[in-house]
Amino acid sequence: MTRIVYIVDDDSSMREALARLLGTMGLRAEAFKTPQEFLHAKRSDAPSCLVLDVRLPGLSGLDLQRELANTDPPIQIVFITAHGDIPMTVQALKAGAVDFLTKPFRDQQLLDAVRQAINRDRAARRQWADLAELRRRYESLTQREREVMPLVVIGC
Amino acid sequence: MRIVFGLAVALTLVSARAEPLPRTILLLDEDTPIYPWFRQMSEAFYATIKTETANPPFVFIENLGIDAYATDDYFNILRSHFREKYRNKAIGVIVSNASRYLPYTLRLRDELWPGTPVVLAGIQERRAARLSLPSNVTGFTFRHQLQDIVATADALIPGLKRVVLAGSRIQRGGWRQDFLDDLPDVRARFEVIDLTDLSLAELRQRLTELPGDSAVVYVGFSTDVTGERFLPAEASQIVAEAANRPTFVDSETFIGAGSIGGLVISPGGIGRVAARFALRILDGENASDIPITNREEILRPVFDWRQLQRWGISENRLPVGSEVRFRSPTAWEQYRWEIILISAVLVLQSLLIGGLFYEHRRRRQAEVEASRRMAELAHMNRSAAIGEMSASIAHEIKQPLAAIVTNADAGLRLLAKDAPDVEEATRALKSIVGSGYRASQVVETIRAMLKKEIANRTLVDINDAIREVLTLVHIELDEHEVLTKATLKEGLPRVMADPVQLQQVIFNLVRNAIEAMSSTAAGVRILQLRSESTETGECIVAIEDSGPGIEPEALKRIFEPFFTSKSKGMGMGLSICRSIVEAHGGRLSAASAKPRGAIFEISLPLPQERP
Secondary structure, three states: OOOEEEEEOOOHHHHHHHHHHHHOOOOEEEEEOOHHHHHHOOOOOOOEEEEEEOOOOOOOHHHHHHHHOOOOOOOOEEEEEOOOOHHHHHHHHHOOOOEEEEOOOOHHHHHHHHHHHHHHHHHHHHHHHHHHHHHHHHHHOOHHHHHHHHHHHHOO | OEEEEOOOOOOOOOOOOOOOOOOEEEEEEOOOOOOHHHHHHHHHHHHHHHHOOOOOOEEEEEEOOHHHHOOHHHHHHHHHHHHHHOOOOOOOEEEEOOOOOHHHHHHHHHHHOOOOOEEEEEEEHHHHHHOOOOOOEEEEEEOOOHHHHHHHHHHHOOOOOEEEEEOOOOOOOOOOOOHHHHHHHHHHHOEEEEEOOOOHHHHHHHHOOOOOOEEEEEOOOOEOOOOOEOOHHHHHHHHHHHOOOOEEOOEHHHOOOOOOEEEEEOHHHHHHHHHHHHHHHHOOOOHHHOOOEEOHHHEEEEEEHHHHHHOOOOHHHOOOOOEEEOOOOOHHHHOHHHHHHHHHHHHHHHHHHHHHHHHHHHHHHHHHHHHHHHHHHHHHHHHHHHHHHHHHHHHHHHHHHHHHHHHHHHHHHHHHOOOOOHHHHHHHHHHHHHHHHHHHHHHHHHHHHHHHOOOOOEEEOHHHHHHHHHHHHHHHHHHOOOEEEEEEOOOOOOEEEOHHHHHHHHHHHHHHHHHHHHHOOHHHOEEEEEEEEOOOOEEEEEEEOOOOOOOHHHHHHOOOOOOOOOOOOOOOHHHHHHHHHHHOOOEEEEEEOOOOOEEEEEEEEOOOOOO
């Protein structure tokens, strides 16, 4: 399955360069200029991650991270910034970011981070899918079957 | 003759006598009214008559002048004179102080006013004892002894050994005749120096040479050996002033004329007692029934405060009940209000001065504080501005750099593929070129931004700018114990500049200098500021420190952005300074100073003089 990397960066040349670099790795890049554009876009079910610039017009990268925390499964984020400081980094990582890269960064740094993020996403998706299947099966049970099931589980 | 006072005679009498006495008094004085003795006596007599009865009798006064004219002829003349004078005037009581000439007085009474009661006003005790008095005569006595005077002197003068008698010769029949009897007793205890048989000139001379353990007793001076006459009261002054030792006197009339005083006979006291005797008789008492008694109140210890001061005699030594006269009021007594006023003014003035000093101090502290805060603020502004600016410069430049790096990485990967994607790699490289230009544009924009700030150009007095900076940093200079030497050339033409930016440059350089000298020993931290103009039409401002100087390697790079030798700092200060100076068309250069330290020189073009 095609892996997708979403990019949110207000700098067009940076978006273009990132997409190009990620493309060389067989990753599909979808770039957005603003967080709003990203939020409104329809996302694929394919394993994916988000490369997110911190300093953005309007909603900042960290704000967007907070917005996305409630999606299910939560999207994995790799932060990039031209001017990062320690509090900013700590905040991002605590909120579940995969990595925090300072511009300019080496291609390998980005690729490692993106790969890690996609792997995490894939695992999360699998877990989520399993859970969904279980939920589907459970829902297929009749009322009576649902009453019996807990007893079966505990081995009565 | 003189009549002092008259009042209607009242005839209401409460008396055992069949026929009440006429309410008149004849006061006979043996001498002339010129003597203070008579004045004091008669005034006290008259005052007592007036105040001690509701019905004061009429008083006739006669000064007999016997001392000068004691002859039978004189008596006859006097008698006929009085007979005529008092022909129609009844006399109730005769008061006489003619103690020495008592027979003379009594004879007058017997011949002119037979049977009229007589009051003898003040007779010396011992003289009275020798008298045999006719009927209807009463009176009172007082004690008058040389021993008493000497005892007073002895009490006042510690270690008294000699008593000097100064005055006329003491004669039998004279007022002080009994002193002759007292002398042996005095001689038994003291050495007596008798100066009573001299001319006034000799007496005065002798009085100046008295030994230190002596005291003078003035015994009256009316006639000296040459026959010259004196008023005893006046002579007492001559004696007291001439004497090199304190002079003691025996009469109140001598007080206040240079003598120290002593146990004195008070004529006023005699006058008062005599008046009371006369009133008693007029009120009906029989003169013969009133015994002659001694009256102690006539003898009083009276002293002259000025003389006590002169001879250094403490008032503690004075006899109990002494009266001290002529006490000069203390400065406080004399000038109380003036002193209070002046003190109040002084206190107010002091308070005012104190207040002003306090205010001055507070103001100075406030100024120092304000100045310190201003310097802090200036520093903070500068730091904040530089910090913010550097952050945005970094962001603006890193953004295209990141795109360049990422594109380059992507390009490398595209070309490294088994089937290199040249087309896409070309696009990446084109993008890199674009980003490179962009980065360059960012730098250009920053430069333009800096240039744009130099719009506020006016003609600036460079020396004023330097002085203002020094005012701004003087606290810091003091704190770091930096000695500042400013050699500012007066009359420099003004330069066209943005005053704030120019000051910012000087401020920066001065602060750098202070920081550079932080490792220098406290005594040799010297900041030198110099302004001058060159022949090439430039204005130079040099800022020199005595710090460790600049390494030759560092000197080359010192104006580069982000180059810094400090642990703190962005390394932007000098680069900004240089760009500001250059924007003004000038130069900023750095060099090592001799023997140590660094020197920064700002040179600014002077405006061309227009013809």
